[in-house]
Amino acid sequence: MRMTVIGTGYVGTVHAACMADIGHQVLGIDIDAERIASLSAGRAPIHESGLDELLARTVASGRLRFSTSLAEGAAFARTHFMCVGTPQRPDSKAADLRYVDAVVDGLAPHLRPGSLIVGKSTVPVGTAARLAERLAETAPDTEVAWNPEFLREGSAVQDTMRPERLVVGVTSRHAEAVLRAVYTRMILDGVPFFCTDPATAELVKVAANSFLATKISFINAMAEVCDTAGADASVLARAIGADSRIGPRFLEPGLGFGGSCFPKDIRAFAARAEEIGAGEAVVFLHEVDRINTRQRSRAVDRARRLLGGSFTGRRIAVLGAAFKPGSDDVRDSPALAVAAALHQQGAEVRVHDPQAVDNARAAHPELAYALDIDKACEDADLVLHLTNWPEYQDIDPAALAALVRSPVLLDARNSLDPRSWSAAGWAVHAPGRPRLSSTTPSKAKAAALTGGAS
Template identity: 60%
Template sequence: MALKITVIGTGYLGATHAAAMAELGFEVLGLDVVPEKIEMLAAGKVPMYEPGLEELLRLHVAGIEGSSGRLRFTTSYEEAADFGDIHFVCVNTPQKHGEYACDMSYVDSAFASLAPHLKRPALVVGKSTVPVGSAERLARLLEENAPAGPDVELAWNPEFLREGFAVDDTLHPDRIVVGVRSERAEKLLREVYTTPVGEGSPFVVTDFPTAELVKTAANSFLATKISFINAMAEVCEAAGGDVVKLAEAIGHDERIGAKFLRAGVGFGGGCLPKDIRAFMARAGELGADQALTFLREVDSINMRRRGHMVELAREAVGGTSFLGKRVAVLGATFKPDSDDVRDSPALNVAGQIHLQGGQVTVYDPKGMENARRLFPTLGYADTALEAVRGADVVLHLTEWLEFRRLDPAELKEAVASPIILDGRNALDAGTWRGAGWTYRAMGRPRA
């Protein structure tokens, strides 16, 4: 009999996973406790911007003309438990307010709500990013509260989605990691991922702790690499070097590689910052805090870049104050091809300048609505050209393709002063300077 899958939590991770499972041919039931979210998804709409996700959703949501009908949604844990053979838990694990530690309340609530309804054999699969040791505790919760007892097993299958590429990362993952305790659990997950494994995706089988550590270890490595090149940018500015050429040179070393070596205002979003902080907090609880003390400096370098961009902007408008100065910010999301503004360096810089008296106008191709909710006191424009009108300095802070395609000559006619600070080292310096702009980028010579 074909497996039936439930996905608990229909945010960014859950909505993507549910649509992808339907695409792989499974009957899928998505569950969320927010009725408005369920109504939106049932109508084939997604509550966030992710390239290709809404189109994939509409191919499978029941009730939409021409769809496969394999994907439905509910708010009922009882219905989900009756329906599913495998239950993927995809709820959020944010940072605790005022602490580094991970907030496990959503995960705990999902498991506690599901367990009492599990009256037949089932596999519950955690996909959320959690502190190591959580799976052991949650396995006990299932054992103690599920009526089916030992016939309900736990597995851990961390997600590795990149915002902007989530659909492809789910359907064609670069690796699949499963933490299991039985051959049955491994067999079921191999069945779920038959298609990507058949296409060549590595299938890594491990224990619970290792599976839990993979995502935080990977994010910590990426964060370290980004902060390393940003530290080199600081040295380059002090020594008169060019961090772009430095990155190019060391990136040719196959032991290092060129990816994530673009200096700029640093990383943000809902994963890297909170994951490395939660990792440090958990290491401290385990008595292994010295192993991760370097991540404090990684975090510190990252946050320092935002302040440095503010200083560069102040210098560009005269060096003393932002009062009476107009500042244009191109970008609001933490990365391109997303509408996610969580812990966005671009909005953080914009907010700091605004608090220091600057008149800040922001434009972003997809993140305007979320940015307005988070920073309602900033100014917003409908186009890049409108954002820079009358600006004393322009800050390029999110690497959208639209910004790389801007016409510097056209923008020069709109600004008060043709000064651009490239916070992503992504624009062509020669093109902008050739159009009469003063171009500066972090870690690069002034001219």
């Protein structure tokens, strides 16, 4: 099939490359000429496992090419996937749909009869119906369907090629047939295919994200209780996760969620529910959001206490800048938010991340960055673990203890092995877990005992 993918950000680039890889002829479209040039050369604009190879292969095959022209896209195909961003509006918590509207308005004058616009962007319920009305005069033979994406950054290619489910919201058998043809390979492989109305399809995405966000905030709320009660939130999470009705996924107490999806999606969902008169049904989402945001300030407060009440003149190593491992995305990153707050309150902060340093530096140039872990931690008074990169699991705590000024670890992601760090001389702190201390002296204390310089 011929199709366009409009918007070559995270979702659009992955979708375009994957659709080309399964045999479709795909034209990716974006207004960013520099990005289009990079994509046309087979270079991905984002760090995503497997995407560079996939993009290079599909561009070389001729099945995937790129353009900045919506008119060219309308001439090329009748099926158009819309993958533009829907960020939070600057004046409210609602979704900003200006980019969605711009695509529809830009396509409308060029669309051929029988065209289908398929939204993949996360939007407020009712958006597809509103766009159909918008097109009624300018492109009356065009249909609007919705096909939400369920990609996880770090595994987006796999999630597209082998999704857990496909959801399409359509208003005609023709639109359903087109989308079944697009996803024939996945359907034949047994992927569940849910065909429903556009409003339900729109709600599936925000409902899924809201449920997962609620699970994360729930276990972080329990970690706050455990901190006060002297209980262990990690054991608590494993015990309740063993219940088949609950399950262990997303029950890791830590720094909370971030990124370009969960935070703005739950806010936009709550805002839209208010608009349509169902605000009371999702009032809990406001508390989910507050609990999540509070984890960042709690991490800063805990770091301050560990340093005796002040950050002034203290050096802090921050391990992680991306909002999650496997990505270079720093949008609404809890790790970077904590690092910036530490700097603002007087700490000397050095940040390490395996992939996101360039993006982090662009967002927060006031912070210092290190390209290797040892440099980030050299002479640190405190080490903060803020993103769950596998590289940090491989750290030798004994070797690192020799580099820092004081071997104190705040594992805000609650994922490092506390016993191995403690055995190597570290005082280990994590949300919702009892403190593990070591009797091994710090470098400064050891030097003082032996008469050497600290």
